[in-house]
Amino acid sequence: MTALFLVDDHELFLAGVLSEMGPEFEIAGSASEVDEAIDAIRASEPDVVLIDVHMPGGGGVRVVADVLSTHPDIRFLALSVSDAPEDVIAMIRAGARGYVTKSIAPAELSASVRRIAEGDAVFSPRLAGFVLDAFGRQIPTPIDPELDLLTPREQEVLRHIARGFAYKQVARKLNISIKTVETHVSSVLRKLQLSSRHELAVWASDRDIV
Amino acid sequence: MTALFLVDDHELFLAGVLSEMGPEFEIAGSASEVDEAIDAIRASEPDVVLIDVHMPGGGGVRVVADVLSTHPDIRFLALSVSDAPEDVIAMIRAGARGYVTKSIAPAELSASVRRIAEGDAVFSPRLAGFVLDAFGRQIPTPIDPELDLLTPREQEVLRHIARGFAYKQVARKLNISIKTVETHVSSVLRKLQLSSRHELAVWASDRDIV
DNA sequence: CCGTCTATCGGGTACATCCCTGAGTTGACC
DNA sequence: GGTCAACTCAGGGATGTACCCGATAGACGG
Numbered sequence: 107m108t109a110l111f112l113v114d115d116h117e118l119f120l121a122g123v124l125s126e127m128g129p130e131f132e133i134a135g136s137a138s139e140v141d142e143a144i145d146a147i148r149a150s151e152p153d154v155v156l157i158d159v160h161m162p163g164g165g166g167v168r169v170v171a172d173v174l175s176t177h178p179d180i181r182f183l184a185l186s187v188s189d190a191p192e193d194v195i196a197m198i199r200a201g202a203r204g205y206v207t208k209s210i211a212p213a214e215l216s217a218s219v220r221r222i223a224e225g226d227a228v229f230s231p232r233l234a235g236f237v238l239d240a241f242g243r244q245i246p247t248p249i250d251p252e253l254d255l256l257t258p259r260e261q262e263v264l265r266h267i268a269r270g271f272a273y274k275q276v277a278r279k280l281n282i283s284i285k286t287v288e289t290h291v292s293s294v295l296r297k298l299q300l301s302s303r304h305e306l307a308v309w310a311s312d313r314d315i316v
Numbered sequence: 317m318t319a320l321f322l323v324d325d326h327e328l329f330l331a332g333v334l335s336e337m338g339p340e341f342e343i344a345g346s347a348s349e350v351d352e353a354i355d356a357i358r359a360s361e362p363d364v365v366l367i368d369v370h371m372p373g374g375g376g377v378r379v380v381a382d383v384l385s386t387h388p389d390i391r392f393l394a395l396s397v398s399d400a401p402e403d404v405i406a407m408i409r410a411g412a413r414g415y416v417t418k419s420i421a422p423a424e425l426s427a428s429v430r431r432i433a434e435g436d437a438v439f440s441p442r443l444a445g446f447v448l449d450a451f452g453r454q455i456p457t458p459i460d461p462e463l464d465l466l467t468p469r470e471q472e473v474l475r476h477i478a479r480g481f482a483y484k485q486v487a488r489k490l491n492i493s494i495k496t497v498e499t500h501v502s503s504v505l506r507k508l509q510l511s512s513r514h515e516l517a518v519w520a521s522d523r524d525i526v
Numbered sequence: 527c528c529g530t531c532t533a534t535c536g537g538g539t540a541c542a543t544c545c546c547t548g549a550g551t552t553g554a555c556c
Numbered sequence: 557g558g559t560c561a562a563c564t565c566a567g568g569g570a571t572g573t574a575c576c577c578g579a580t581a582g583a584c585g586g
Contacts, residue, residue, distance in 0.1 A: 229437050257562060270518035272542070284542095285565050292545065302572090303543070304517060308480035311521035467532060482572070494572095495535050502575065512542090513573070529586090535579080543572065551564070556557100 108223045111152035112136040113143045113169060114185070115161045119208075123156065126212040131219065140164050144172050151177065154223050157202075159186035159193050170200040183222045185215075189230070204228035253313075255297045263290040267303055268310030318433045321362035322346040323353045323379060324395070325371045329418075333366065336422045341429065350374050354382050361387065364433050367412075369396035369403050380410040393432045395425075414438035463523075465507045473500040477513055478520030 110131040114120040115138050124136060134152035137143035140163035147155055147169070155173070157166040170182045182202040186193060194205050204222050206215065207230050218228045253261060266276040273291070277284045291303060300306050320341040324330040325348050334346060344362035347353035350373035357365055357379070365383070367376040380392045392412040396403060404415050414432050416425065416439070428438045463471065476486040483501070487494045501513060510516050 227437060227439050259563065267514075268518070270512070270515040272512065272514065274542085282563085283565055285567090286563075288544075289564080291543085295544085301544090302480070302482065304477075304482065304513070305480040307514060307517045308478070308521065311518065469533065484572085492533085493535055495537095496533075498573075498575085499534080501573085505574080511574090527586100530584085532581100532583080534581080537577080539574100539576080541572100541574080544570080546568085546570105548567090549565080552562085554560085554562105556559085 107132045108154060108220070109134040109150070109152040110219060111147055111150060111155045112157075113147075113155060113161075113166065114138060114158040116158075123215075127156075127216060127219070130216045140169055143169050147173050147180065148177065152180065154219055155180060155182050156185055156219065157182055159184050159188060159197060166202075167196050167200045170197065170202055174201045181222050181225075183219060183228065185210075206230045252298060256294060260290050260294050260297075263287060264294055264306070264310060267291065268307055270307065317342045318364060318430065319344040319360070319362040320429060321357055321360060321365045322367075323357075323365060323371075323376065324348060324368040326368075333425075337366075337426060337429070340426045350379055353379050357383050357390065358387065362390065364429055365390060365392045366395055366429065367392055369394050369398060369407060376412075377406050377410045380407065380412055384411045391432050391435075393429060393438065395420075466504060470500050470504050470507075473497060474504055474516070474520060477501065478517055480517065 108131050110127060111134045112120055112123055113136065114123070117138055120136055120138060124133065127133065134150040135146050137146050140161055157169060159166045166184060173180060184197040184202045184205040185208060187208050189207055197205055204218060204227055206218055206228065210230065221228050256264065262280065263276060266279060273284050273287045277287045295301065295306060298306070298309060300309060318341050320337060321344045322330055322333055323346065324333070327348055330346055330348060334343065337343065344360040345356050347356050350371055367379060369376045376394060383390060394407040394412045394415040395418060397418050399417055407415055414428060414437055416428055431438050466474065472490065473486060476489060483494050483497045487497045505511065505516060508519060510519060
C-alpha cells in the first residue's frame with residue numbers, strides 16, 4: 107500500500123485531506139510547518155508527499171529540494187491554490203513530479219496520487235498546456251544550416267570559444283598553436299558574417315552550442 | 317462524448333485498439349498512413365488523436381505539427397513502442413500533450429485518453445522522469461541573487477556586454493567614456509568572481525540576461 | 527560634517543584579439 | 557601528377573581588454 111505524507115500549513119485543510127485520503131492510503135504522517143516537515147519526511151520515508159506550495163519559512167520548494175538531496179526516490183505532488191507559472195516552474199525545478207490545484211475533486215486527487223506513486227507526471231488541465239508550451243519552447247532545434255558552412259575543426263574551436271575560453275586555453279586543450287586558433291576563428295567570423303569573438307559568443311549561446 | 321481518432325500503420329494493432337476503445341469513445345475515424353491521416357483528422361475534427369510515432373512518410377511528428385498548424389485545439393497522445401528520449405522530445409516539440417508506450421494496459425490507455433481530453437499531460441512512468449528532468453534543466457531561474465550585488469549602472473553595462481557589444485559601442489550607447497565602461501566591467505568581474513569579458517558573456521547568456 | 531557609495535573620467539602597462547600576408551603539410555579527387 | 561580544401565604555423569601591426577594608479581562630484585546617512 108502506498109505510504110502518503112501530507113504537508114499543509116492550514117490545519118483545517120490538512121484534516122480534510124487526511125480524512126479523504128485515509129481509507130485509500132497508508133498515512134505515513136503529516137506536518138504543518140517547513141522544518142518540521144523536512145525532518146518528519148526523512149524519518150518516515152513515504153512513497154509520495156502531498157505538499158502545499160505557499161508556506162511560511164521557505165514554502166514547499168525548500169521542503170522538496172531539501173528532502174530530495176538525501177532521498178531522491180521520494181515523489182512529490184504539489185498542491186496549491188495558485189496556478190501561477192512561477193510557482194509551477196519553481197516546484198518542477200525543485201523536483202516535484204506533479205502539480206494540481208486545490209480545487210480538484212477528492213476522487214481526482216487520490217487518482218493523481220496513485221499515478222504519481224506509479225511514476226507518472228500529473229498536472230491539472232490548465233497547467234499541462236503551460237508546462238508543455240514552456241518545455242517545447244525551451245528545446246530548440248539543435249541543427250543549424252549555417253553550422254554546415256564550418257569545417258569540423260572550426261566547429262570544435264567555436265565550441266570552446268562559446269564557453270568563454272581565451273585563445274591560449276583553446277590552443278592548449280586542442281594541442282595546437284595560438285596562431286592556428288586565430289586562423290580558425292577568423293574563418294568562422296568571416297563565414298558567419300560576424301565581426302568579433304564577442305558577437306560570436308552571443309551567436310553560439312543563442313543556438314546552445316556547448 | 318469524446319471523439320477519438322486513431323493513427324497507426326500496423327493494421328492489426330489499429331484494429332485491436334479500435335475494438336478496445338470503441339465502447340468508451342466516439343470513434344471519429346482512423347488512418348494507417350501519414351498524408352491520409354492529416355486529411356482525415358482535419359475533416360473529422362476529433363477531440364483527441366491517438367497517434368503512432370514511427371510511420372513511413374515522416375512519422376507521427378509530421379502529422380501532429382501539420383494538423384496543429386490549422387487546428388490548435390486538437391489534442392494528441394503519442395503511442396509508441398519506443399521510449400527513446402529523441403522520440404519523446406520530438407513529439408513534445410511537435411505539440412503532443414502526452415506519450416505512452418504500447419505496453420500499456422487497455423484500461424490504462426482509455427484512462428490516459430480521458431485525461432488528455434480534459435487537458436492533462438500524460439506520460440508513461442519511465443518517461444515522466446526523463447521529461448521532467450529535461451524540463452528542469454532547461455528552465456533557469458530568472459532571478460539571480462548575485463545580480464543584486466551589482467549597482468543599476470553596472471547591470472546596465474552588463475546587459476550591453478552580454479549582447480556582444482565592444483566597450484566603444486557601449487560607451488556610445490550610454491553616452492559615457494570608454495574608461496567608465498572599463499571601470500564598471502572591472503567591478504562586475506570582481507563581484508562575480510570572473511576573469512574576462514568572455515566568461516562574463518557566457519555567465520550572462522546562461523541566465524538569459526538580455 | 528564626514529564617511530561611504532555610486533558614477534564619472536584619465537594615464538599607463540601588459541596582454542589578448544583581429545586581420546593581413548605567406549607558407550608548409552596532409553588527403554581526397556580527377 | 558596536379559588541384560583543391562582543410563589544417564597547421566609564423567610575423568607584424570592595429571585595436572581591444574584587464575588592471576593598476578589616481579581624481580572629482582553628487583547622494584545618503586549617522
